[in-house]
Amino acid sequence: xxxxxxxxGTITEEEQRAQTALERKITHVERGEASLSSPEQMPFxxxxxxxxxxxxxxxxxxxVKLTCAILLLHGGRDNQVIDQxxxxxKAALVRRANATLKRYESLGHLGIAVDAGWLANEIPxxxxxxxxxxxxxxxxxxxxxxxxIAECAL
Amino acid sequence: MxxxxxxxxxMLLIMCAAFxxxxxxxxxxxxxxxxxxxxxxxxxGRFAEATSGFDDKMKAVLDAEKLEQVQHQLEGAGLVQxxxxxxxxxxxxxxxxxxxxxxxxxxxxxxxxxGRWHDY
Numbered sequence: 533x534x535x536x537x538x539x540x541g542t543i544t545e546e547e548q549r550a551q552t553a554l555e556r557k558i559t560h561v562e563r564g565e566a567s568l569s570s571p572e573q574m575p576f577x578x579x580x581x582x583x584x585x586x587x588x589x590x591x592x593x594x595x596v597k598l599t600c601a602i603l604l605l606h607g608g609r610d611n612q613v614i615d616q617x618x619x620x621x622k623a624a625l626v627r628r629a630n631a632t633l634k635r636y637e638s639l640g641h642l643g644i645a646v647d648a649g650w651l652a653n654e655i656p657x658x659x660x661x662x663x664x665x666x667x668x669x670x671x672x673x674x675x676x677x678x679x680x681i682a683e684c685a686l
Numbered sequence: 687m688x689x690x691x692x693x694x695x696x697m698l699l700i701m702c703a704a705f706x707x708x709x710x711x712x713x714x715x716x717x718x719x720x721x722x723x724x725x726x727x728x729x730x731g732r733f734a735e736a737t738s739g740f741d742d743k744m745k746a747v748l749d750a751e752k753l754e755q756v757q758h759q760l761e762g763a764g765l766v767q768x769x770x771x772x773x774x775x776x777x778x779x780x781x782x783x784x785x786x787x788x789x790x791x792x793x794x795x796x797x798x799x800x801g802r803w804h805d806y
Contacts (some may be wrong), residue, residue, distance in 0.1 A: 666747025673755045 561587075592624045601630040601675045605664060607639030609646050630675075634667055718772040725769060728757050 557575045561583045571579040595602060602625065606618045618635065625631040640646035643660040650656065727736035733750040760766050
């Protein structure tokens with residue numbers, strides 16, 4: 533959200549209020565202050581149970597334990613999985629011979645090309661990038677068993 | 687975890703299929719119909735028909751032969767198991783800053799739970 537607010541280089545009063553409100557709601561989650569019946573006190577009006585469930589998931593840790601081949605794709609203009617997240621994934625999997633990480637500088641979260649100033653609350657028009665689709669197809673056809681995609685297990 | 691990953695692979699393929707198919711649909715097709723038709727072709731082994739509507743960009747990266755290889759690889763790995771309901775949604779973004787807006791279902795197979803979160 534912060535990245536979206538700063539997309540045009542300025543922060544309006546409305547944007548500042550929205551950011552402050554979101555930060556307050558994040559604090560509610562961290563402290564477990566709100567009840568399950570008050571999702572309006574939670575980030576994006578989602579219930580506390582949802583956010584607590586997210587906190588319990590260690591996606592990177594789970595991925596590291598996998599023995600199967602892994603394909604990770606990231607859009608350079610993704611406002612939801614941001615560059616810092618991508619760096620964490622890269623650091624965790626860079627030494628894995630059967631991990632393939634690809635980054636597409638002009639794509640957003642959905643794998644659709646977006647402008648540099650794209651905001652997270654805008655739905656981009658267009659289709660999933662054909663190069664990305666081709667890379668997925670190539671990875672599937674090149675990743676054989678038994679060490680491939682059918683052998684995922686913790 | 688394994689089942690989740692398999693589901694993820696299938697979901698990814700369906701998403702790709704839906705979006706790639708949408709590039710080849712007529713003006714009267716909704717995305718769910720286009721995606722279902724593409725999957726019908728793939729499951730029936732009609733890869734030429736499946737890719738017949740792809741534009742040049744899509745054909746360059748995923749022609750009929752390549753799509754057949756993908757399908758056979760997934761089937762051979764036991765990852766083609768079932769097809770879930772196709773859901774297509776759009777979001778009304780007029781709710782202003784800090785709101786998620788309202789979801790609206792489109793397409794014949796798009797029964798959306800009004801309270802359900804859609805990650806766009």
